Amino acid sequence: AQSVAQPEDQVNVAEGNPLTVKCTYSVSGNPYLFWYVQYPNRGLQFLLKYITGDNLVKGSYGFEAEFNKSQTSFHLKKPSALVSDSALYFCAVNGNTGGFKTIFGAGTRLFVKA
Amino acid sequence: DGGITQSPKYLFRKEGQNVTLSCEQNLNHDAMYWYRQDPGQGLRLIYYSQIVNDFQKGDIAEGYSVSREKKESFPLTVTSAQKNPTAFYLCASEIPGTGNTIYFGEGSWLTVV
Numbered sequence: 001a002q003s004v005a006q007p008e009d010q011v012n013v014a015e016g017n018p019l020t021v022k023c024t025y026s027v028s029g030n031p032y033l034f035w036y037v038q039y040p041n042r043g044l045q046f047l048l049k050y051i052t053g054d055n056l057v058k059g060s061y062g063f064e065a066e067f068n069k070s071q072t073s074f075h076l077k078k079p080s081a082l083v084s085d086s087a088l089y090f091c092a093v094n095g096n097t098g099g100f101k102t103i104f105g106a107g108t109r110l111f112v113k114a
Numbered sequence: 115d116g117g118i119t120q121s122p123k124y125l126f127r128k129e130g131q132n133v134t135l136s137c138e139q140n141l142n143h144d145a146m147y148w149y150r151q152d153p154g155q156g157l158r159l160i161y162y163s164q165i166v167n168d169f170q171k172g173d174i175a176e177g178y179s180v181s182r183e184k185k186e187s188f189p190l191t192v193t194s195a196q197k198n199p200t201a202f203y204l205c206a207s208e209i210p211g212t213g214n215t216i217y218f219g220e221g222s223w224l225t226v227v
Contacts, residue, residue, distance in 0.1 A: 032213040043218035051213045106156035
């Protein structure tokens with residue numbers, strides 16, 4: 001069975017500092033990995049995804065994520081955090097097993113302090 | 115513009131009432147989903163549909179019902195059998211298949227009064 005874990009409920013970072021939001025996954029076969037962001041009382045917005053190819057994926061709003069197959073991780077990163085990046089971030093996985101259901105992590109709340 | 119429209123944004127339900135949340139998409143996606151999100155929590159799948167006239171239970175289907183009579187529409191009914199319905203409900207859609215991006219509506223808040 002496929003699963004995804006976000007080990008941190010909350011991440012705090014000062015504005016201008018680099019940020020990392022962690023995600024690990026378990027899936028048989030090649031994984032398809034996603035990051036979504038949710039602002040208060042809104043739906044989820046797609047940030048980026050890894051399908052194949054370069055392990056470093058660039059996405060919206062200056063975010064990027066690195067796929068690490070040996071560590072089964074897909075951490076979200078940004079070189080310089082903004083206060084406006086404060087939101088709830090979800091990692092998701094869709095395994096290449098013939099099924100189509102995407103599994104979401106529990107979410108990590110990011111607080112960026114001015 | 116293409117997208118997913120959920121209505122209403124806020125809905126109040128009395129005890130014993132059924133209520134229906136609307137979800138319409140003009141993205142021409144075959145697959146549609148309903149998720150429930152409780153405050154500070156992740157997403158839990160209620161129902162999903164891959165094609166018209168077909169739908170499957172997700173992880174927490176009890177107390178909910180859906181229909182998929184048209185490709186564009188996937189309404190969710192929260193029945194009186196759902197004992198704790200207060201939550202944020204998210205509708206989503208995608209082109210079926212692995213590796214495709216899921217698109218979400220703006221969500222609907224349901225509160226029991």
